[in-house]
Amino acid sequence: MRRAPPSPGGFTLVELLIVLGVIALATTFVVPALQSISGANARKAAGELAGSMRALFDTAALRHTRCSLTLDLDGHAWWADCGAGRSGGARAAEGGEGGEPLEERFPDEHDEEMRRLLAKTEFGGLKDRVVKKRELPGSARFGPVRVEGRRGAIEEGKAYVQFFAGGQAQRAYVPIVDGSNRYTIVVEPFTGRTRVVPGDVEVKE
Numbered sequence: 001m002r003r004a005p006p007s008p009g010g011f012t013l014v015e016l017l018i019v020l021g022v023i024a025l026a027t028t029f030v031v032p033a034l035q036s037i038s039g040a041n042a043r044k045a046a047g048e049l050a051g052s053m054r055a056l057f058d059t060a061a062l063r064h065t066r067c068s069l070t071l072d073l074d075g076h077a078w079w080a081d082c083g084a085g086r087s088g089g090a091r092a093a094e095g096g097e098g099g100e101p102l103e104e105r106f107p108d109e110h111d112e113e114m115r116r117l118l119a120k121t122e123f124g125g126l127k128d129r130v131v132k133k134r135e136l137p138g139s140a141r142f143g144p145v146r147v148e149g150r151r152g153a154i155e156e157g158k159a160y161v162q163f164f165a166g167g168q169a170q171r172a173y174v175p176i177v178d179g180s181n182r183y184t185i186v187v188e189p190f191t192g193r194t195r196v197v198p199g200d201v202e203v204k205e
Contacts (some may be wrong), residue, residue, distance in 0.1 A: 039181030043139035043196075046183035049078060050194040052131055053161070053169075053185065056080055057192030059130060060163040065131065066098045067163040071174065073156055080109045081129035137178065141176030144180065146203050148189065161187060168192075192199055 053069060060067040065083035072078060136142070144153035147161055148171040161172045172187040184201045187194050 004177075013044040018034045018094045024186045025098045039178055039183075041136070041140040042176045042178035042181045042183050045140050046185055048134075049174065049176070050196050051183045052191065053163075053187055054164045054192060056082075056130065057167075057169050060165055060169075061192075064102055064165045066165060069131075069161040069163070071142055071161070072161060073145065073154065075135075076141055077133050077135045079133040082130050093196070116187065140176055140178040143177045143184075148172065163192070166190040171204065173201055175200070 056067045056069060059082060063082060067080060067082040069080045070078060092123040109201050142159075144155045147159055150159075159174075161170050161174075163169045167190075169187055169189050169192050171189040172185075174187075176183050176185070176187040182199055184195060184197045184199065185194055186201055
């Protein structure tokens with residue numbers, strides 16, 4: 001008795017696995033592209049960073065210390081540190097412990113004026129990493145950052161936003177860009193209020 005020939009309409013297990021592999025590979029490339037087009041990555045990053053800024057404002061006030069947010073424009077990442085509280089003292093104005101030069105204390109800051117400013121604060125002694133290093137998702141990047149007290153926009157290197165013990169912060173404008181999508185985080189100096197604004201924001205001098 002002859003067996004009936006196999007049906008030509010079925011798939012073998014190997015063929016099915018190949019199809020599933022192609023679908024998974026396509027998803028790997030399509031999903032990030034869609035997130036970039038829709039602005040999902042930039043919107044998510046802006047919301048998370050704005051929430052952390054508000055928390056830093058509250059933390060600095062409650063701990064009676066200074067907190068600093070570091071924005072790594074070249075590395076597309078950010079993190080935050082706080083001082084030790086009332087007992088945490090500032091380092092010497094023109095040098096650290098052992099009198100090390102300012103360029104060694106602040107190797108990521110190339111502006112001499114900013115180095116001197118940082119040296120006069122508790123910034124050099126901040127050791128409590130409140131927010132660990134976080135990278136911006138996907139192809140999201142920082143745009144030119146403007147911070148109160150700095151002349152012009154910061155477009156490379158690191159930018160710092162300070163939150164003070166007295167319930168104040170530096171006014172700052174932090175854009176997050178992903179393709180044609182742009183969101184700007186605005187930090188209000190006296191209330192610590194942060195808001196995310198779609199697009200660019202007129203900078204208050």
